[in-house]
Amino acid sequence: MSTIPKIVILGAGYGGILTAQRLQKELNYNEADVTLVNRHDYHYFTTHLHMPAAGTDSIEHTRVSISKLIDEFKIDLVKSNVQEIRLSDKKVVLQDGTLSYDYLVIALGGEPESFGIPGLSEYAMTIRSINSVRLIRQHIEYQFALFKADESRTDRLNFVVGGAGFSGIEFVAELADRIPKLCKEYDVDPNMVNVYNVEAAPTVLPGFDPELVDYAMDVLRKKGVQFKIGVAIKECTPDGVLLATGEEIKSATVIWTGGIRGNRLVEAAGFETARGRVKVDDYLRAPGYDNVFIIGDNSLMFNPEGRPYPPTAQIAMQQGVTCAQNVVSAIRGKEMKKFVFSNKGTVASLGKGEAIASAFGKKYKGWVAAQLKKLVDIRYLFTIGGIPLVLKKGRFL
């Protein structure tokens, strides 16, 4: 162990970036070594991925180089894949090396949860990274090109989105906006294209106000989305999906947005998990390890009513701020702060110019909600990168 403590942060998503930035600000010179480990040299805006996935916005509006967000004189950046977390050794094994830590912040992203539905991990695509959304975007456009080369394959014009939570609804809205453009580009009759949204739960956007849910479904139906709500996907095959109703939807494109679970590395580290997530204490620490903090997709916390908070960007960012404070307090031997989630509201985009939002006890829809969505995006860019990042990545449409 070196004379100054080593802090290792795994993952540069919402939680990891906020932790790193706050540590960079709080720590005095030579007070600690901070290393941020990330698979890519860029940070991406997970809540924006549905747009490049559908092809309605560019990849470059969806990511930023990490070196633009942190000061590399103060924080070491290691681009590598994490292979293993060795709690007993206080080491992290990377694809190309090993890091030892005194304090560890696990801010790794979650993984798609397929709920054991056969074929889903083989044949469905998921919206979870820059690479995955590039694949989805190109796959969709390729179906149009393939269809024009063999017009008997009308199933190539069927698109199935599994899951009607946040990601599912926001993606299906963008896809519905994109279809007319693809039809024009490829001389395809829009009536031949089918966009299905299949959800096993009895409603879309669970947790949202029913009036807003109705509004959202109405907007999406008008854009051409066909809902199958309260219908589970029984199996995903190379030819499409089989539904619990016995119906088969033939499709070469299934996008699964049905949920996420914790990262398998966390389970493999030996923590007790529920769907891959670890119940952390009030200070965001893993049970039994006072020097290990878990935030974001892999942390499990309960609201005052005893229900788990869903893993969102908003909670990950707030956890990042508290986590950084608590790591500094631990180093300084000061008292740590309990994490309290402060709900700033929720906005779900419904494609161009449309959204629904609940914030400050009020409901918003349509144009106003769409402006709120932009505000949330811009505020985030400002938080992590100031005005230069807002100007570079912000969409002012």
Next chain:
Amino acid sequence: MSTIPKIVILGAGYGGILTAQRLQKELNYNEADVTLVNRHDYHYFTTHLHMPAAGTDSIEHTRVSISKLIDEFKIDLVKSNVQEIRLSDKKVVLQDGTLSYDYLVIALGGEPESFGIPGLSEYAMTIRSINSVRLIRQHIEYQFALFKADESRTDRLNFVVGGAGFSGIEFVAELADRIPKLCKEYDVDPNMVNVYNVEAAPTVLPGFDPELVDYAMDVLRKKGVQFKIGVAIKECTPDGVLLATGEEIKSATVIWTGGIRGNRLVEAAGFETARGRVKVDDYLRAPGYDNVFIIGDNSLMFNPEGRPYPPTAQIAMQQGVTCAQNVVSAIRGKEMKKFVFSNKGTVASLGKGEAIASAFGKKYKGWVAAQLKKLVDIRYLFTIGGIPLVLKKGRFL
């Protein structure tokens, strides 16, 4: 048979459009019924297809609605596929109907010639229509997206262009121009990408001046093209190509440009053909059928040295003009005109800002030749659509 003769033109490519436009101009009111049959409602610029195929220009710069080129008050336009030419009945069977004719102009496009190489028609793509180039463009970009989803598949970054004639060279040049942009867009190291041009003949661009050929190869090598000249493709497989040398190139993308043959419908009509092409008389008429004219890809004519003219846009257009004159002469009982090819020169594009050309006994290369190429394109647009078409479709980069 109606009281006025019926003229049917099959195909609205270079030859067919020129024939239709000249007939429209020459024929008096009620002198004949003219019907133009085409599979699509647009005419496309075959000599420009290599650009949208590589993704370096748009589809909309490569086609024009036929209704913008002909006067539908004077010529009937039928959008359909030709199924059969019944010479004995003077009928043409379409996918959705039958047309009878007094004069027939066969201006259908040719088909890719695979020279019996196994697997080529199954696994290789060809540059021959708007739909086929959209497929090629999307297929190429999809390989980059797939590679980023599974970086072990480096073969997805190998691209094989079979054939180093006009189409092969012009396409491989555009592809080489496009690769750096795709690499940037997908965060791929350009050194991982391989573009191969494989040609069985001992030289690229046969018929071109050797000095210009050397220049062309030099330009393309600098753009990263790897040549395998004098090497035949023995087989095309789902995994790539096997060469006559025993070498295998792993690739998910094989584009075959090795030659074209006549349309199978022409052979099926009962004409004697050589590689699907019919040796026409000096007046462009099919042997034994004074009322059937064959122009473009399906006609076989010999130059004064006894060698067959290659099927080019230039000869098809000139044939279209003579064909229209001769049909009018036939109707009016006047003497027909012999077709004489007038070589206006040849330009091969080598990608952005580069080309080689032979014209008026002179050789041109580099920037000057690239300007000549643009001039040829613009002159064609002007010929068929006047200044409005030049302004709408011309590329003035």
